[in-house]
Amino acid sequence: MEPIVYVLDEQVRDLLTHLTSAGTLEEGVAFGFDDWTVFHAYTEKPFTTPSGIVCPCFAVRADTAGMVDETRLTSSVRARTDLSERPAVVLVVDTHSDGTPQCRALIVSHSKMAAADTRFVPRRSELYSRNAGLLETSALAAKKVVVVGLGSGGSPVALDLARAGVGQFTLIDFDRLELGNISRHVCGINDLGRYKTLAVRDQILQKNPYASVTTMEVNINQALAPVEEAVAKCDLLIVASDNDQSRFNLNQMSLNHNRTALYGRAITRAAGGDVLRVRPWTGPCYNCVFSSGLIDGREEEMSQKRQALAVLPAYVEEDKANAMIQVGLSSDIAPIANMMVKIALLELSRGQETGISTLDEDLKADFYIWANRREEAYAAWPLMNYKWTRPSILRWYGARVERDPQCLVCGGHLKADTPLQGIVQ
Amino acid sequence: MAWTSQQSARLRLEMEILERYFPSFYLKDSIIPGRACVEGIIRSNSGAEYVVRLHVPADLPNSVPDLEIVSPFLHDRFGHSLVELGTSYPMHLLKPEGGLVRICHYSASHWNPNITFAKVLLKIRAWVEGYEGHIETGFPIDHFLPHMQA
Ligand SMILES: [Zn+2]
Numbered sequence: 001m002e003p004i005v006y007v008l009d010e011q012v013r014d015l016l017t018h019l020t021s022a023g024t025l026e027e028g029v030a031f032g033f034d035d036w037t038v039f040h041a042y043t044e045k046p047f048t049t050p051s052g053i054v055c056p057c058f059a060v061r062a063d064t065a066g067m068v069d070e071t072r073l074t075s076s077v078r079a080r081t082d083l084s085e086r087p088a089v090v091l092v093v094d095t096h097s098d099g100t101p102q103c104r105a106l107i108v109s110h111s112k113m114a115a116a117d118t119r120f121v122p123r124r125s126e127l128y129s130r131n132a133g134l135l136e137t138s139a140l141a142a143k144k145v146v147v148v149g150l151g152s153g154g155s156p157v158a159l160d161l162a163r164a165g166v167g168q169f170t171l172i173d174f175d176r177l178e179l180g181n182i183s184r185h186v187c188g189i190n191d192l193g194r195y196k197t198l199a200v201r202d203q204i205l206q207k208n209p210y211a212s213v214t215t216m217e218v219n220i221n222q223a224l225a226p227v228e229e230a231v232a233k234c235d236l237l238i239v240a241s242d243n244d245q246s247r248f249n250l251n252q253m254s255l256n257h258n259r260t261a262l263y264g265r266a267i268t269r270a271a272g273g274d275v276l277r278v279r280p281w282t283g284p285c286y287n288c289v290f291s292s293g294l295i296d297g298r299e300e301e302m303s304q305k306r307q308a309l310a311v312l313p314a315y316v317e318e319d320k321a322n323a324m325i326q327v328g329l330s331s332d333i334a335p336i337a338n339m340m341v342k343i344a345l346l347e348l349s350r351g352q353e354t355g356i357s358t359l360d361e362d363l364k365a366d367f368y369i370w371a372n373r374r375e376e377a378y379a380a381w382p383l384m385n386y387k388w389t390r391p392s393i394l395r396w397y398g399a400r401v402e403r404d405p406q407c408l409v410c411g412g413h414l415k416a417d418t419p420l421q422g423i424v425q
Numbered sequence: 426m427a428w429t430s431q432q433s434a435r436l437r438l439e440m441e442i443l444e445r446y447f448p449s450f451y452l453k454d455s456i457i458p459g460r461a462c463v464e465g466i467i468r469s470n471s472g473a474e475y476v477v478r479l480h481v482p483a484d485l486p487n488s489v490p491d492l493e494i495v496s497p498f499l500h501d502r503f504g505h506s507l508v509e510l511g512t513s514y515p516m517h518l519l520k521p522e523g524g525l526v527r528i529c530h531y532s533a534s535h536w537n538p539n540i541t542f543a544k545v546l547l548k549i550r551a552w553v554e555g556y557e558g559h560i561e562t563g564f565p566i567d568h569f570l571p572h573m574q575a
Contacts, residue, residue, distance in 0.1 A: 245536070248486075287538050406539070
């Protein structure tokens with residue numbers, strides 16, 4: 001089999017605009033896999049963390065007749081770099097008579113030179129064309145989503161939205177990826193120690209290289225102003241953070257700027273979880289639902305010591321905080337993340353006729369409950385067996401929750417724009 | 426940074442409620458989020474007066490306000506200063522700050538934006554009775570004032 005070399009369409013176009021004379025070697029970098037049968041070649045810094053084994057890469061423009069002197073090219077590559085351990089990828093770029101870019105690759109080792117099968121990684125329009133039957137992909141590419149919390153819940157949501165073609169992301173989290181996170185996170189061991197925001201950004205770019213991703217490594221409770229600025233500019237706010245204080249703060253921001261928000265969380269050891277959609281001023285807000293008793297801070301899944309310490313009074317010993325860390329499986333988080341993605345796509349496609357429009361008629365409720373196992377809050381649920389007419393694990397239930405007229409956040413109890421001066425003594 | 430308009434309105438609401446239930450409380454440094462506090466006197470059944478300071482959180486009303494006893498300087502029944510006692514579960518005390526006793530009233534997992542300053546001060550009113558009960562009997566404060574579930 002001929003080796004395969006992947007190049008980014010846009011990088012070849014760039015190369016053609018600045019490599020004006022034939023024969024000059026431009027340096028890049030390539031990554032080889034599987035006994036040098038597959039290569040990814042880049043002429044500019046890769047936009048995402050690459051994998052594979054680093055190999056030298058050179059690009060050269062063909063002459064006006066579309067030719068290169070391969071013997072001279074090979075010897076100048078060998079003179080530039082030591083090829084005893086790994087081969088070099090040489091890209092020969094040119095334009096077709098119709099002006100479209102052309103690129104063929106050569107694999108040069110210390111002893112031989114071979115042609116490779118060259119393939120373009122296409123531009124955005126082709127990458128997501130297969131979703132077009134279901135989603136309005138061009139509209140999604142322009143949508144901006146803020147994701148707060150890039151842990152086991154937020155990271156798969158962000159990634160799935162990128163897979164669906166959502167084009168603009170702001171990722172907010174100040175945690176770094178630790179060993180204990182890996183089994184439930186979309187990122188792996190090669191991202192250990194990195195900010196979750198940056199590691200997830202790279203994963204998003206793997207799925208959608210043309211996505212625009214900005215990141216904020218801040219504790220939202222201590223950086224209210226910049227976070228609110230991001231919320232004000234988004235089409236949808238996704239909250240997968242791990243504490244109520246942040247959810248209360250984000251709830252206020254979503255109401256301030258009339259931005260729909262989705263809240264998802266798992267309860268202890270991910271025995272189940274819930275998803276809440278807040279349509280500001282038309283449905284219940286996060287605080288309305290919280291004070292209805294449907295959400296209870298004590299039940300929240302604790303996946304990190306920092307999170308446990310934040311809700312425990314200061315006099316609780318570290319042992320207790322450690323004992324509170326009880327995590328579920330990735331497969332228990334997946335249904336909750338998946339529901340968030342479905343509602344997110346529905347909200348982002350609102351106002352357009354798409355293949356998922358009927359879903360809107362089903363998802364009338366704003367609050368959804370899921371149980372993975374008959375334990376914790378779901379211990380008394382009947383067995384699933386063959387019945388489908390009563391509550392059971394592994395199914396979604398929509399709950400009717402009304403706005404709370406007593407809610408001090410959205411209940412209209414605050415007189416807007418009252419000057420403070422009157423109450424200062 | 427300044428208060429948002431919702432926060433200003435919320436502060437006004439808080440002060441209106443306090444005026445009804447704890448009329449001695451007034452707002453200090455009100456225009457600076459993170460520095461503003463509410464201060465006043467809580468009187469126990471025995472007639473003793475405690476000066477109480479509630480720090481208005483910068484993200485009002487979304488997090489638990491810190492609460493301290495400014496005066497008198499508190500001791501336990503055995504003559505030890507409560508500040509030196511430090512963090513104490515049986516006495517409902519958090520780590521003291523600036524030489525002042527901090528009281529554990531609501532934990533973060535029990536907080537929500539519907540809780541007003543007046544509700545917090547009601548808990549402090551109960552703590553003060555528990556404290557005087559301790560002075561009288563030697564029982565720790567949580568003998569009089571059970572804990573909320575963690
Ligand atoms: Zn509300």
